[in-house]
Amino acid sequence: MKQSKSLFFVVILLVLMGCTGMKKNGYVPVNKNAIPEAVQLLDFLYSIQGKYTLTGMHNFASDINRYDQVVDSLTGKTPVVWGSDFSFNALGNNQCEFRHCGPLNLTVPGNKGISCGELSLSPIQQRQLIIDTAIKRHSEGRIITLMWHCCWPTNGDDCNGDDIWRWADNLPSQQEWDELTTDGTALNGIWKKQMDGIAMCLRELQNAGVPVLWRPFHEMNGVWFWWCNKPGENGFKKLWIAMYDYFTNYHKLNNLLWVWDANAPRNNPGDEAGPYADYYPGSEYVDVLAADVYHSDWKQSHHDELLELGKGKIISLGEVGNLPSVEVYERQPKWSWFMPWGYFIQNKENIKIAKDIYNHPHSINLDMIDFTDRIYKLKK
CATH class of the missing domain: 1.20.5 (Single alpha-helices involved in coiled-coils or other helix-helix interfaces)
Incomplete structure (x- = not known):
């Protein structure tokens, strides 16, 4: 008995x-058809969970290697996680106001002495450069994370930055949101056409066997992007699930690990970010839970509440402005990777702390990765 x-x-x-x-x-990928490379990458992340943190760096398409080189000059290290942005083509008379996110057609922020001028390459060529570089970096043992600052769907990939950075007083109405997220509507069809272009880029990476930590619609709990500030069942959750379904079931993109990347919650008037849970689409649609931390807002709750929400899933720092202090870094050990946002790595605060963080015993840089047979593991 x-x-x-x-x-x-x-x-x-x-x-x-x-x-x-x-x-x-740990967990298997939420996409049951994930390619072996994506499964192995997630296994690797779970194998280091709570023991180590992967170092990272974001690079803009218009100067694709610049900030990796800055990290090397400051720390003597090459980060493991390589990030970039499929971005958009900036239009209008205020283009330079949105240079901080690296529009595809403008020179990169952080290049002293270079004006905010237009580049000779088209957005299609710039995105191809991202793809080609991601394939090369992956072959070196880097881990690829990609995101997308996207225009409101009716504008495709070409818009004034104000079309993306709407702020609380100019966000889509609930009627517009419902049409966007309802299958078969005119706006939903336009949105899918916009997504098709990004799906083609991701498919090229899939064909090359490159797994991608895919983090679309980041900082959705804030009040600044058009996809922000829509809590609850009929809000952001519907948008995330619609994209997941379209990329996974229609486009058959099986190389993606889905990174849900919220902003660290805050109560700054006019610059708020709501509670994580109000925007979480559910564990069946998320492989990794991430937070973006700016303004040196290193509250312990940002780490602990994300852990609680994920119930054992991987957590990471999708973007950071200033790096954490060594004390904070050691007190928040479950972050699986961190990634400074482009030119922020050149802030005077980061210049002071970068060597300590990238060379910390808790940190993993590229020189510690064994990528033999295209399998991520730590060198013995």
């Missing part, structure tokens, strides 16, 4: 693990 009861509980446990996507050493 004891043996029967034991067997019964084992079976129940296995069933529950299957239902939640769990396995012995």
Whole structure:
């Protein structure tokens, strides 16, 4: 009888693990058809969870290697995580106001002495440069993370930055939002056409066997982007699930690990970011939970609340402005990677702390990665 009861509980446990996507050493990708490279990358992230943090760096398409070189000059290290942005083509008389996100057609921020001029390459050529560089960096053992500052769908990939940075008083109405997220509407169709262009880029990476930490619609709990400030079941959650479904089931993009990347919650008047849970689409649609931390806002709650929401899933720092202090870094050990946002790495605060953080015993740089047979593991 004891043996029967034991067997019964084992079976129940296995069933529950299957239902939640769990396995012995963590979770499987939410996309059950994920390519082996994506499965292995997620396994690697779980293998270092709470023990180490991968170093990272964001690079803009218009100067694709610049900030990796800055990190090397400051620390003597090459980051493991390589990030970039599919971005947009900036229009209008105020183009330079949006240079901080690296529009595809403008010179990169942080280049002293270079004006905010237009580049000779087209947005299509710039995105191809991102793809080609991502493939090359992956072959070196780097881990690729990509995102997308996208225009409101009716403008495709070409818009004034004010079309993206709407702020609270100019966000889409609930009627517009419902049309956007309802399959079969005119606006939903336009949005899918816009997404098709990005899907083609991601497919090229899939064909090359490159897994991608994909973090679309970041900082959705803030009040600044058009996709922000829509909490609840009929809000951001519907947008995320619609993209997940379109990329996964229609485009068959199986190289993506889905990184849900909120802003660290804050109560700054006019610059608020709501609670994580109000915007979380559910564990069945998320592989990694991330936070963006700016203004040196290193509250312990930003780390701990994300851990609680993820219930064991990987957490990371999708973007940071200033790096954490060594004390904070050691007090928040579950971040699986961090990634400074482009030119922020050149801030005087980061110049002071970068060497300590990138060379910290808790940090993993590229020189510690063994990528033999295109499998991520730590060097012995």
